[in-house]
Amino acid sequence: METDGGAGNVVRNKKLMLKDYIKGFPKESDLHLTTESIELKVPQGSNAILVKVLYLSIDPYQYIRSTKIEKPGYFSSYSPGSVIASYGVGRVVESGHSDFQKGDLVWGTTGWEEYSLITEPETLFKIQRSDVPLSYYLGVLGMPGLTAYVGFYEFCAPKKGETVFISSAIGAVGQLVGQLAKLMGCYVVGSAGNPEKVDLLKNKLGFDDAFNYKEEKNLNDTLKRHFPGGIDICFDNVGGKMLDAVLLNMKLKGRIAHCGMISQYTLDEPEGIKNMMNIIYKRLRLEGFVVTDHYHLFPKFLDFMLPCVREGKIVYVEDISEALESCPAALVGLFNSSNLGKKVVIVAAE
Amino acid sequence: METDGGAGNVVRNKKLMLKDYIKGFPKESDLHLTTESIELKVPQGSNAILVKVLYLSIDPYQYIRSTKIEKPGYFSSYSPGSVIASYGVGRVVESGHSDFQKGDLVWGTTGWEEYSLITEPETLFKIQRSDVPLSYYLGVLGMPGLTAYVGFYEFCAPKKGETVFISSAIGAVGQLVGQLAKLMGCYVVGSAGNPEKVDLLKNKLGFDDAFNYKEEKNLNDTLKRHFPGGIDICFDNVGGKMLDAVLLNMKLKGRIAHCGMISQYTLDEPEGIKNMMNIIYKRLRLEGFVVTDHYHLFPKFLDFMLPCVREGKIVYVEDISEALESCPAALVGLFNSSNLGKKVVIVAAE
Numbered sequence: 001m002e003t004d005g006g007a008g009n010v011v012r013n014k015k016l017m018l019k020d021y022i023k024g025f026p027k028e029s030d031l032h033l034t035t036e037s038i039e040l041k042v043p044q045g046s047n048a049i050l051v052k053v054l055y056l057s058i059d060p061y062q063y064i065r066s067t068k069i070e071k072p073g074y075f076s077s078y079s080p081g082s083v084i085a086s087y088g089v090g091r092v093v094e095s096g097h098s099d100f101q102k103g104d105l106v107w108g109t110t111g112w113e114e115y116s117l118i119t120e121p122e123t124l125f126k127i128q129r130s131d132v133p134l135s136y137y138l139g140v141l142g143m144p145g146l147t148a149y150v151g152f153y154e155f156c157a158p159k160k161g162e163t164v165f166i167s168s169a170i171g172a173v174g175q176l177v178g179q180l181a182k183l184m185g186c187y188v189v190g191s192a193g194n195p196e197k198v199d200l201l202k203n204k205l206g207f208d209d210a211f212n213y214k215e216e217k218n219l220n221d222t223l224k225r226h227f228p229g230g231i232d233i234c235f236d237n238v239g240g241k242m243l244d245a246v247l248l249n250m251k252l253k254g255r256i257a258h259c260g261m262i263s264q265y266t267l268d269e270p271e272g273i274k275n276m277m278n279i280i281y282k283r284l285r286l287e288g289f290v291v292t293d294h295y296h297l298f299p300k301f302l303d304f305m306l307p308c309v310r311e312g313k314i315v316y317v318e319d320i321s322e323a324l325e326s327c328p329a330a331l332v333g334l335f336n337s338s339n340l341g342k343k344v345v346i347v348a349a350e
Numbered sequence: 351m352e353t354d355g356g357a358g359n360v361v362r363n364k365k366l367m368l369k370d371y372i373k374g375f376p377k378e379s380d381l382h383l384t385t386e387s388i389e390l391k392v393p394q395g396s397n398a399i400l401v402k403v404l405y406l407s408i409d410p411y412q413y414i415r416s417t418k419i420e421k422p423g424y425f426s427s428y429s430p431g432s433v434i435a436s437y438g439v440g441r442v443v444e445s446g447h448s449d450f451q452k453g454d455l456v457w458g459t460t461g462w463e464e465y466s467l468i469t470e471p472e473t474l475f476k477i478q479r480s481d482v483p484l485s486y487y488l489g490v491l492g493m494p495g496l497t498a499y500v501g502f503y504e505f506c507a508p509k510k511g512e513t514v515f516i517s518s519a520i521g522a523v524g525q526l527v528g529q530l531a532k533l534m535g536c537y538v539v540g541s542a543g544n545p546e547k548v549d550l551l552k553n554k555l556g557f558d559d560a561f562n563y564k565e566e567k568n569l570n571d572t573l574k575r576h577f578p579g580g581i582d583i584c585f586d587n588v589g590g591k592m593l594d595a596v597l598l599n600m601k602l603k604g605r606i607a608h609c610g611m612i613s614q615y616t617l618d619e620p621e622g623i624k625n626m627m628n629i630i631y632k633r634l635r636l637e638g639f640v641v642t643d644h645y646h647l648f649p650k651f652l653d654f655m656l657p658c659v660r661e662g663k664i665v666y667v668e669d670i671s672e673a674l675e676s677c678p679a680a681l682v683g684l685f686n687s688s689n690l691g692k693k694v695v696i697v698a699a700e
Contacts, residue, residue, distance in 0.1 A: 071627070071631045072628070072631055072632060073602045073631045073632040073633070074630070074631040074632075239626060239627070243626070252423045258626075258629050258630050259630070260630065261626060261627055261630065264626075264627060269624065270624045270625070270626065270627065271622065271624070272621065272622010272623055272624050273622055273623045273624075273626055274619065274620045274621070274622050274623075275620070276589060276593070276608075276611060276614075276620065276623055277421070277589070277611055277614060277620065278422070278638075279608050279636060279637070279638035280424075280608050280609070280610065280611065280638035280639070280640065281421045281422055281423045281424040281638070281640075282422065282423040282424075282638065283423070283637075283638050283639050283640055283643065284637070284638050285635065285636070285637045285638075286629060286635070286636040286637070287629070287633075287634070287635045287636070288628075288629035288630035288631070288632065288633050288634050288635075289630070289633055290630065290631075290633055293633065
């Protein structure tokens with residue numbers, strides 16, 4: 001039994017550990033649930049913060065960090081036997097840092113566990129209690145939200161009336177990029193992996209159109225059909241064959257912002273991109289970005305996004321499951337199109 | 351016999367025509383020499399300009415335009431049976447345009463022929479007679495020079511002390527990019543296709559180092575050896591396997607300017623680029639450009655480059671052959687590493 005007690009209390013701490021580096025498609029058995037005990041206090045004299053985890057975020061980068069693939073400049077791999085680091089929302093149980101007090105709600109880098117001891121307080125953000133669901137700090141108001149904001153406004157250089165294609169468009173980031181593009185007056189089409197997602201994109205998220213890439217025989221033809229005049233902006237979450245077809249359909253001086261390439265992560269060897277000459281023919285700009293380089297924009301982002309959410313200008317589709325034990329299935333779900341929207345796991349009740 | 355006579359004179363005009371769209375590696379027999387006659391006058395009432403061709407430029411784009419490959423946004427294909435359009439230096443024989451007078455020296459879009467009738471005067475630039483070789487207006491002071499200037503300063507965003515890799519580094523553009531990078535205080539390495547070129551890069555053009563890619567077994571290892579700390583800037587003339595190795599060796603926030611992909615032009619199907627994830631890991635920017643978008647910078651470029659050439663700060667290696675008939679071999683030479691420097695053909699004496 002857990003208790004929410006004061007310093008000195010020892011409680012159960014369930015954790016999900018990486019068994020060994022994942023190769024290929026992830027399986028639930030790649031992770032191992034252990035139960036440890038934890039004393040509900042921070043080491044004396046440290047500035048660490050002990051957080052009770054309420055919500056956890058399931059993201060593709062957790063898969064990437066679980067592989068041994070060389071990823072220079074990116075986050076390091078998790079060590080086999082260590083807990084999966086992850087964005088989470090939690091409540092401060094005890095704090096050795098003057099910026100955080102017991103009872104504070106926070107989001108930031110936690111772990112797939114019931115309690116996380118945060119030794120790098122700069123990775124935590126305090127949540128000013130608001131009228132939006134706490135889980136939103138893992139999505140529309142958190143890392144994926146900032147990713148969409150930075151990726152679209154800083155890297156896509158969008159203009160009113162331009163045509164925008166978003167791959168993996170119902171994902172945590174894609175659904176926001178699409179809505180930001182609509183707010184700017186762009187024509188927006190997204191791809192997704194099943195009919196229910198396509199329906200959501202068109203009828204709930206306000207995309208002009210959407211398609212199920214799994215039903216398309218020739219992605220070049222598909223994109224030509226949706227963008228007879230070509231694509232000004234591609235927000236790429238997928239890479240691979242979709243990216244190759246996108247290159248064929250870009251307009252002159254088009255921009256591709258590379259946020260992810262989820263179609264490639266589980267392959268032994270990445271697919272080759274063949275239409276690179278289009279970069280020259282059409283004077284394209286391709287740019288990769290990682291959101292952690294842009295956290296200085298977080299306050300500006302929140303000033304923009306929080307009112308949008310409150311006023312219903314931006315909606316957000318979440319796929320929420322319960323219990324720490326559901327994290328492995330949720331991770332697998334990122335790769336088989338079964339998650340419907342931003343995947344969040346509730347670990348404990350508020 | 352040709353004569354340099356006034357209006358009404360009819361002279362021989364040898365021309366090189368495209369037989370049929372070229373497929374794969376070019377052969378001299380892909381072109382056909384014909385002899386026509388031409389009246390040395392411009393159509394009455396037109397603003398055309400008749401130019402006697404003195405020097406012709408041999409460039410990879412002439413191959414691209416001789417194929418049927420779809421190249422949206424780029425120059426159209428030559429029609430089979432038409433003369434090869436090409437940059438050239440010439441002397442005005444007769445002019446219907448007030449900006450050009452008989453006797454003027456010009457450079458711009460001519461053809462692989464002895465006389466070109468220019469019907470789009472905006473494609474011609476007048477040469478203010480200078481103390482540099484006229485052929486330089488096809489190289490260091492012409493289109494390749496502007497390509498290097500725009501590509502390096504506008505697309506590579508260079509900073510002093512950065513590391514720069516140039517593929518096809520002894521080519522018309524590459525040798526200039528390397529020298530511009532050295533003038534800025536960068537560390538510069540180039541690749542080329544034979545030992546003589548490597549020697550020129552190191553001992554005449556001032557590159558810090560150079561290698562013969564044909565002697566390297568593993569381009570990734572080669573680049574790691576030359577850039578143990580990684581590459582800030584790649585000026586890509588080659589694409590394909592070299593580009594794939596470059597992606598593995600780029601530094602964080604590196605830039606790749608795509609000027610050409612000569613390794614790919616003659617292939618039935620382009621090689622696939624597999625290391626695209628590095629664009630995200632390392633937050634890379636890849637950008638393609640075509641020099642014709644930047645001709646408004648030509649006066650600024652010439653103000654910079656002409657003094658550099660005069661003062662010997664920039665040197666230029668040309669490979670000059672004589673007679674229109676040598677153009678087909680020169681074109682083939684672009685693809686088998688046999689040209690040594692910017693390829694120019696002398697068609698007529700000044």
